Amino acid sequence: MIRFIIRRIFQLIPVLLGISMLTFGMMSLVPGDPVALMLGQHISHQTMDSVRQELGLDLPFLNRYLNYLWNALHGDFGRSYIQHQEVSQMLLDKIPVTFRLAVAASAIAITFGVLIGVLSAVRQYSFWDTFTTFFTLIGLSLPTFWLGMVLQLVFGVIFRILPISGSGGEGFHLQYYILPGFALGFASMAMYAGLTRSSMLEVLGEDYIRTARAKGLSKQVVVFKHGMKNALIPVSTHAGMDFASLMGGTILIETIFSLPGIGYMLFNAISRRDYPVVQGVTLFLALVFVVVNLLVDISYAFLNPQIRYD
Amino acid sequence: MSTNSDADKTLELYETSSLFLEIWDRLKRNKRAILGLFLVIFLILVALFANVIAPYDPVQIALKDSLKEPNLAHLMGTDVLGRDIFSRIIYGARASLIVGVVATSISLVIGVIIGAFSGYYGGWLDSLMMRITDIFSAFPFFLLAIAIMTFLGPSLLNIFFALGIVGWTNYARLIRGQVILVKESKYIEAARSIGAKDRRIILRHILPNALAPVIVYTALNIGGVILAEAGLSFLGLGVRPPAPSWGSMLAEGKDFIFNASWLVVWPGVAIFLTVLGYNLLGEGLRNALDPRLNLRRIK
Numbered sequence: 001m002i003r004f005i006i007r008r009i010f011q012l013i014p015v016l017l018g019i020s021m022l023t024f025g026m027m028s029l030v031p032g033d034p035v036a037l038m039l040g041q042h043i044s045h046q047t048m049d050s051v052r053q054e055l056g057l058d059l060p061f062l063n064r065y066l067n068y069l070w071n072a073l074h075g076d077f078g079r080s081y082i083q084h085q086e087v088s089q090m091l092l093d094k095i096p097v098t099f100r101l102a103v104a105a106s107a108i109a110i111t112f113g114v115l116i117g118v119l120s121a122v123r124q125y126s127f128w129d130t131f132t133t134f135f136t137l138i139g140l141s142l143p144t145f146w147l148g149m150v151l152q153l154v155f156g157v158i159f160r161i162l163p164i165s166g167s168g169g170e171g172f173h174l175q176y177y178i179l180p181g182f183a184l185g186f187a188s189m190a191m192y193a194g195l196t197r198s199s200m201l202e203v204l205g206e207d208y209i210r211t212a213r214a215k216g217l218s219k220q221v222v223v224f225k226h227g228m229k230n231a232l233i234p235v236s237t238h239a240g241m242d243f244a245s246l247m248g249g250t251i252l253i254e255t256i257f258s259l260p261g262i263g264y265m266l267f268n269a270i271s272r273r274d275y276p277v278v279q280g281v282t283l284f285l286a287l288v289f290v291v292v293n294l295l296v297d298i299s300y301a302f303l304n305p306q307i308r309y310d
Numbered sequence: 311m312s313t314n315s316d317a318d319k320t321l322e323l324y325e326t327s328s329l330f331l332e333i334w335d336r337l338k339r340n341k342r343a344i345l346g347l348f349l350v351i352f353l354i355l356v357a358l359f360a361n362v363i364a365p366y367d368p369v370q371i372a373l374k375d376s377l378k379e380p381n382l383a384h385l386m387g388t389d390v391l392g393r394d395i396f397s398r399i400i401y402g403a404r405a406s407l408i409v410g411v412v413a414t415s416i417s418l419v420i421g422v423i424i425g426a427f428s429g430y431y432g433g434w435l436d437s438l439m440m441r442i443t444d445i446f447s448a449f450p451f452f453l454l455a456i457a458i459m460t461f462l463g464p465s466l467l468n469i470f471f472a473l474g475i476v477g478w479t480n481y482a483r484l485i486r487g488q489v490i491l492v493k494e495s496k497y498i499e500a501a502r503s504i505g506a507k508d509r510r511i512i513l514r515h516i517l518p519n520a521l522a523p524v525i526v527y528t529a530l531n532i533g534g535v536i537l538a539e540a541g542l543s544f545l546g547l548g549v550r551p552p553a554p555s556w557g558s559m560l561a562e563g564k565d566f567i568f569n570a571s572w573l574v575v576w577p578g579v580a581i582f583l584t585v586l587g588y589n590l591l592g593e594g595l596r597n598a599l600d601p602r603l604n605l606r607r608i609k
Contacts, residue, residue, distance in 0.1 A: 018445030029461040137342075137593070141533065141586035143540055146560060146578035149567055157568050248450030252541055256564070270460045270545060282457040286449045293448075 004301050008294060015290060017069075023283040024068045028061075030275060037273065038081045077280035082272050087280035090265060097167055098261035101254065102246040104181030109188035110239060114232070116189075117196025121204060121231075122223055132193055139190020145252035148183035152256070155179055165258045180257040184250065188242050192235060200231040233303075240296035244289045336598040343594020349587025357403040364397035369552040377570050387572040389562060395572065398554035399580050405555040406584060409469055409539040410532040416474025418528065421481020426512050428482065429489030439482070447479045452538055459547040469548055473535050484527055488520030522599040526592055533588030540581050556581050 027034065035048050035057060052058050056067050071078070077087040120132035156164030156179070168176045203209065204227055212226045247262075254263035262281055269277035337343050356363060366384075372392035380387040386395035428439040446454070458472040492498065493516060501515050542548040543557025551558055556577040563573025 014441050015444050015448055018441070019448050022445065022449075023457070026457055026461045029458070031463065137586060137589055138582075141582055141589050143537055143560075143578060143581050143585075145541065145544055146574070146581065149560070149564060149574050150578070153567055153571060153574075245450055248453045251453075251456065252544065255545070266456070267545060270456070270547065273460075275461065278457055278460045282449070282453060285453055289450055290448050 001301065005298055008297055012290065012294060016287075019286045019290070020069050020072060020283065021065065023279050023286070024065050026279060026282070027275060034275065037275070072283065077283060078276035080269075080274055080277050082269075082274045082277075087277055090277065091262060091280065091284055094260065094262045094265050097259055098247060098250050098254070098263060100172060100177055101180055101184060101250055101259060101261060102243060104177040105185030105188065105246050106239065106243050107185075108181050109185035109192055109242070110235075113189040113192025114196045114235060116193040118200055118223070118228060118231075120193070121197045121200035124201065129197075132197060136190045136194040136197075139187050139193075142186065144183055144187060144249070145256055147186055148180065148253050148256040151179045151183055167259050167261075176257075176259070180253045180259055183256075184246060184253045188246065191242070192238075195235055195238060196231060199234050200227060203227050203231040206230075237296065237300060240292055240299070244292035247288055248285045333595075333598045337594055340594045340597060342590050343598070346587050346590025346592075346594055349583055350591055353403055353407060353584050353587060356400055357407045360400045360404055364394075364400045366394035366397040368393065368398045368401040368554045370394075377566065377573075379570075380572055386576045387570070389559075389573055390566065390570075395559075395576055398559060399556070399576055402554045402556045402559065402577065402580065403584075405466070405543075405549045405553065406536045406539060406581070409466070409473065409549075410536045410588075412470045413473035413477065413535045413539075414528060414532050416470060417477035417481055417531065418524070420474070420478035422485050422517070422524075424478070425482040425485025426489055426517060429486035430493060430508070430512055430516065432490075436486075440486075443479045443482050446476065449476070451476055451534075452541060455538055455542060456545065456547060459542055464542075464547050464550055466549055469539060469542060472542075473538055477531060477535065480527065480531075481524065484523055485517075485520060488523065489516055492516050492519045526596040526599060529588050529592030529595055533585040533592070536588070537581065537585055540577075 030037070033048075035052050035055075036043075039048065039051065049058075056064060059067070075088050077091065079086055080090065083090070116132055116135065120126075120129040123129055152164040155162045162179050163176050164179060166176065167173065204223075209222060209226055212222045217226075250259075250261060251263035251266050253259070254261045255267040258264065262285070266278060266281045268274075269281070337347075370393060372388075375384070375388045375392035376390055378384055378388040378392075380395075384394050384396065386399065388394055389398070424439050424443070428436045449457075454476045455472045458475065459468060462468040462472065489512075498511060498515055501511050506515075539548055539555070540557035540560070543555040544561045546558075546561065548557055549555035551562075559577040560574055563570070563577070567574050
């Protein structure tokens with residue numbers, strides 16, 4: 001097992017180098033001089049040159065990349081052009097909000113998605129089953145940010161039962177995460193419903209389910225104890241990657257609900273052309289994605305010994 | 311000799327047409343797929359004939375008509391600058407369709423080239439290509455598109471590039487898998503034994519036989535790209551205003567949602583129906599191209 005983990009970590013090295021190269025290379029896509037962008041147009045050439053020297057921008061490309069990599073390895077993701085703050089510090093401040101939002105979205109998606117999927121598999125070809133199939137398609141076709149706006153309109157303005165903006169200040173206030181969590185998790189919910197339905201249908205057709213029924217066990221015990229336990233394996237293996245995607249997909253929802261997380265920070269950075277922040281957030285979220293992927297792989301290997309010996 | 315090759319051609323044509331007819335036959339029996347096809351064709355027609363259908367100029371400002379509720383003169387109301395929402399929705403279809411098709415084509419071409427070479431030649435080339443694919447897949451799709459667009463700046467051409475460049479990895483994996491599967495078959499061995507060159511084998515024998523999942527994925531991918539374009543335009547990173555795009559219409563309407571909800575409702579409905587159309591069509595094609603799925607369902 002340890003050998004598998006070590007091999008998997010070593011395989012990550014080229015990917016991590018590639019990610020850092022891509023995020024570093026993005027800066028060169030910017031039309032014009034980054035120093036002029038940072039300081040404005042009306043600065044003397046001398047000042048520009050000294051800033052360029054200070055930031056190491058006068059060095060050759062490879063040296064600049066190695067500096068960038070070295071700094072990133074030490075947790076230094078650059079400095080904001082606008083707020084003149086360390087990007088890593090800004091990220092640390094915002095992570096809790098985005099993490100809570102992704103957890104809320106995952107919890108809503110898994111709970112309702114699995115429930116809908118199981119019910120539709122148990123009542124195959126019923127009205128409920130047809131509804132689930134359509135629900136799955138609708139969930140995958142709805143723009144999440146539009147759904148967020150509609151939820152704001154319905155629950156925040158017409159019924160006035162839930163807050164529609166902000167995170168309620170310091171600490172954790174659950175009610176501020178319900179609508180954004182639902183909007184962010186809706187597509188995942190549809191995906192879980194579809195996945196659970198097909199996995200459950202497959203399991204319910206297995207011999208051991210027939211045996212359980214033949215033994216005279218009640219339908220509930222057969223469905224929930226014997227069926228669901230096995231049907232949820234593919235669903236659970238999907239949950240890790242989905243969580244990482246949700247973390248990376250928070251920008252639109254955080255912007256609409258003015259939730260002060262990483263996504264909202266990214267939105268503000270985009271509108272102010274604060275390139276180091278965009279670069280830092282992209283690198284950070286890609287790292288989260290890769291690390292979660294690694295953890296998912298390790299947990300597969302832990303659950304299924306066949307993978308370890310491949 | 312010529313008779314033989316003619317006979318081959320006829321046989322080939324016959325086989326191709328019967329295959330397509332068979333797929334079409336299966337597709338048209340699926341009501342949801344037909345609904346999807348209808349929505350997609352409808353969108354294409356709306357985009358093509360936008361100038362005929364739209365009652366107003368989509369960028370014409372008329373401040374005296376600002377924020378008019380839907381009425382007979384303006385079926386979907388007007389926005390804050392008095393522009394007709396219905397006309398903007400119709401012209402917005404153009405942006406969505408063009409981005410969907412062009413960006414997907416870019417992803418398809420890159421993915422097919424990388425996937426085919428990787429799968430066919432294997433070895434170090436395969437390892438290298440797959441590591442590059444891993445790097446691109448390490449970024450959440452939408453996030454990478456946002457990052458590229460921020461650095462490049464908003465324009466239609468840049469959207470093609472950004473969405474095209476972030477979407478090729480799935481094609482590459484799909485094609486690679488199919489190529490590996492197909493290249494071991496007897497008919498490839500036969501082609502090789504009569505001296506066919508690699509290029510001919512890849513283009514004439516392997517790719518056409520690896521195409522089915524690519525067609526399905528393309529329909530689904532266009533829907534995803536249209537959603538992503540709407541998201542980018544919503545963030546101000548997409549189609550440049552005043553050109554109408556459904557995403558930027560949602561962004562413009564977001565501040566008026568509580569007193570002029572029609573600004574937000576219609577662009578959202580348009581995006582939803584379009585993406586739904588592609589998803590239904592993609593799912594229908596998947597069932598039509600893989601009859602085993604239907605058999606399993608019947609069992």
